Amino acid sequence: MKKVIITGLVIIAALAGIIYTLNGNKAKNKAETDTVAQQNAAVAVRTETVEVKELNTQYITNGIIIPKQEVMLSAETSGRITKLLVEEGTLVKVGQTLAIIDGDKQNVTLTNAQAVYNNAQSEYNRFNSAFSTGGVTQQQLEQAKLQLENAKNNLESARISFSDINIKASFTGIVNKRNIEVGSYVSPGQQLFEIVNVSSLKLKVNVDEKNISTVTTGQTVKIEVNVLPNQVFQGKVTFIAPKADSNLNFPIELEIENNSKNELKAGMYATAYIGNEEKATVLAIPRTAFVGSVSSNQVFVVQDGKAVLKTVTSGRSFGDYIEIVSGLEKGMQAITSGQINLLDGMPVEIIN
Template structure:
């Protein structure tokens, strides 16, 4: 009886082990064929602008350091610092008493030279004067005329006016100070519009053109963007950095933008009306090639693609997909080419 009982128990254990093995095999088979849950999105067709970013500096449209062309003592200052002025507005007046005296002296000498020339010409026509004396009288008249003109110009230069409309800066001189020719007096800036100078790598040379739209951001106004337009391109590339200097004009009617600001510049190169794009998560790089898992008939199909512009979390698809195709965006590590998949999220662009 003992041996039969032991034999019966052993048989029961063998049957139980076989059942477990059969169940495990069935479970493994079910797991192998069960669809893998993934997330997916559809290929979207929408306008896409190709652009290049750079850093630059804002400059005045026109800028000059006002100075005097003649020496003299500063008599009057006609402006308030930091205020706008129109072209031709008086800025400084020098003491002109010396220049007025020089003009009066030159005019008196001119009057004498004119009378002498007139008398000499009359005598020469009557053959009472030599040709040399007539020539000397004519030369003295020309010299005196030039002296008067010089004195008049110097007198005019004692009044310094704005060469263009703009905003005057902080003056460097005071009334009563003796200034020399060329001494800086005040800076004048025209800041509507402002210029934006920036450099782009040489590879963008074929794409940069006059008239292209730019968009800039500055730290002073972090939540705002300002639009402008490229109007000049330097014909020479920078040898040290192999970069191209580009200049754009940015409207600045409210004059909030100021020269010297650091600017982040975006140049809109071209607009593609129906560019295809997918989320960045859909791209599966393999070496120097790019792939996606396209869902076809409930299965993942490894598909090679050619990518283009990347921006705002999306990648442009130049080749390999069509609008409306569905691609896996999460779960790629759990699948391979031909794996059955089940989309766990509501797909969309």
């Protein structure tokens, strides 16, 4: 009996030890889980210190170069292509013939119209002579004159149709696309050639409301192109939009003269430097620090390990940096990446 009691006590002690150990592990796991949860709650962000910078006062903006002139030449008449006189990449002059359409039908029409016109001219001359001697009436003469006018109009129409068999360039440029081959049958309206003029190009860019007053039509602007790093081009402002877009930016157009080698191509990425190259000392933050866009005037800063949303007054644009007139102080940490995951007051972890 005594042995049974001792065995029972041992079992109870063992169970108590197991329960104690399990409870200890549970508390430890909970503490670790809470710590991980707290760490995971912090949003990873990148920051940059708000500081006074010496920046170039030129307004810098980017855009894509487009052709000043481009046109898709279409067939004006139906027929089969009998001659192709240019290839893709060929430089063509205004009025140059690019292709010829089989003109047998148009030629027959023109010949018939010429014959009808000649006959109407003879009839009118005969009636006019007879009228002077009283051989025909005024009404008969007017009828002959009307027939002559109709024949003349039909002849002119036939001449235009006959001239349409020659596909000609409407301006000097380069053949960018050719959609036909010899023997192709074409119909009116079918696109045949794309001609692009690259001797002069355009650059469309946006200027914000704070800088648009410094831009004038005819103003000269320095242009740089990423793929031509050792060259500087000159652009001239040809258009300033009278109305801003939804982001309070004003679209403007610059005309750029290409160099002698026509190295500028439509589709290239270019940078425009508007204004004089001077220096200004201003409190500034990266453009990427703004929530959404610069026009939002909202910036997150890190304070006591949390993201704090600040409303600021922005000033001039200096390319990648924006002047801060009020709302931030020197030394603050402005969040430049990760804002999409933030709400005001959320804990953050700086990963710079």
